Amino acid sequence: KRLGIAVVGLGALALENIIPGFGETKHVRLTGLVSGDPAKARAIAAQYGVPEKNLYSYDTFDQISNNPDIDIVYIVLPNALHAEFTIRAAKAGKHVLCEKPMAATVAEAQSMVDACAQANRKLMIAYRLQYTPEHRTVIDLARSKTFGAIRMIEAVNGQNDAPNGQWRQIKALAGGGSLPDVGLYCLNAFRYITGEEPIEVTGQLTRPANDPRFREIEDISMFTLRFPSGVVANGTAGYSFHESRFLRVHAETGWFGLDPAFGYDNLTLGINRKAGMASSTDSRRFSPKSQFAHEMDAFAASLHANQEPRTPGAEGLQDMKIMAAIYQAAAGGGVVKLPPVDGLDTTR
Ligand code: NAD
Incomplete structure (x- = not known):
């Protein structure tokens, strides 16, 4: 089964590279969007076939815990927001793929590693x-x-x-x-x-x-x-x-x-x-193959095998x-x- 990914933050990288990259993935599919701009989220959802019920704002994000369509949360926000959303995603029971740099400070990065370990969820840093x-x-x-x-x-x-x-x-x-x-x-x-x-x-x-x-x-x-x-x-x-x-x-x-x-x-x-x-x-x-497709499929493979990804939180923390x-x-x-x-x- 393809694992479902919700993309958090619909800025340049998400719209120009990550979301189009789903066209080349074999083991994951785009199943959710999280954005501060509902009109933008609805437009992207319509374009990529994401159901309306899988759209969240930053405020409603924690309800993602009840959504079985979403296995992985991919965080594509400004660096200082990575820790907050990684921790919230792990608490919601989701695995986390987080853009680089992992965080804005060492302390934030450490808190992300700790939160994912505590929730028994895997954390991968997107070193594409x-x-x-x-x-x-x-x-x-x-x-x-x-x-x-x-x-x-x-x-x-x-x-x-x-x-x-x-x-x-x-x-x-x-x-x-x-x-x-x-x-x-x-x-x-x-x-x-x-x-x-x-x-x-x-x-x-x-x-x-x-x-x-x-x-x-x-x-x-x-x-x-x-x-x-x-x-x-x-x-x-x-x-x-x-x-x-x-x-x-x-x-x-x-x-x-x-x-x-x-x-x-x-x-x-x-x-x-x-x-x-x-x-x-x-x-x-x-x-040529989308680097983001390689990266997202690799995370799915490590989740299926219950193994740490090649680039876990510890890699980003270092x-x-x-x-x-x-x-x-x-x-x-x-x-x-x-x-x-x-x-x-x-x-x-
Ligand atoms: P961007 O500014 O284009 O997008 C950021 C998104 O976050 C926007 O949609 C914005 O609305 C949203 N956002 C939510 N809260 C915000 C706040 N408080 N302030 C500002 N924006 C807020 O940035 P981007 O270039 O897409 O970068 C996003 C992340 O991806 C960063 O961590 C960046 O380092 C990383 N990135 C990685 C690569 C790569 O090759 N792997 C390339 C570019 C960016």
Whole structure:
């Protein structure tokens, strides 16, 4: 049986990417909508065949507990609302798929993990890229040591469209600027490629002077991670440079990576190796399939198997802790050390 998903929050990502992605899913279907705008919810429901009885507002949301059509709640709200709706969904007996970043603070993220554990519901953070064949291939090349040991990883994720007049500019709603919004993709990739947890971080932030969009949040975030094996990783995110989204893993006898690496489509794998005296580069594209379909079907598979998803709450919580350490480093903390992590499955 296909599991039913209710999408909470009908903003840009939900309408442009997630809801259309149901057209390619095999194990889930769209069965509910939660919105503050009843007219919008009714229009989307009519378009996608969601029954009127499965529409909720933020106020009536808790009644979802009585609705057997809905197995999973997918939270696509501003970051600071993720904790409240995750906790309410778990209390209503539903499994939770929550957009990234998991929350606006470490404490909120921890409360989400605790609430889902207490309610015996599964929590997955929507790290869509970990479910794509492109990023799985990069992980395989790294783990199989096809080009020897990894020495260094670099990644950039940024674009020239600073958030204008919306919640992403407000620290209390977003939790930060480019770091949790787009830098998180670099950070999460460094962890899933190495299969290790960082032991120390550094960070630097910049913001254009006198630009009201950056009163509360950073524009560019640059950070480094050092891993136990000695691998170092260097990530940069920003809102004020021409779109650039790449990931490159430098190993002893070759490099490999994706460019673009972090968008919704056209991810392209590049591999460069020694070929005699010279070097050669191959590139490859994979068949297009909605990343959101991959991700939602993967959650359904883990629920059917009663297994933790590949990207559980603990995965999001660890990223929240690392980002807090990066902010601490950027605020003058120098090199910030991180404690060892228990109970996190880094084999992913
Ligand atoms: P958006 O602003 O387009 O949509 C947010 C929705 O939340 C809107 O429908 C808005 O009406 C609603 N909302 C409810 N309460 C609100 C409040 N108090 N203030 C503001 N809006 C409120 O944002 P989005 O780009 O769709 O992002 C939503 C979430 O999805 C964020 O957590 C974001 O980080 C994440 N996201 C993930 C990806 C990805 O690739 N996985 C891409 C974009 C966004």
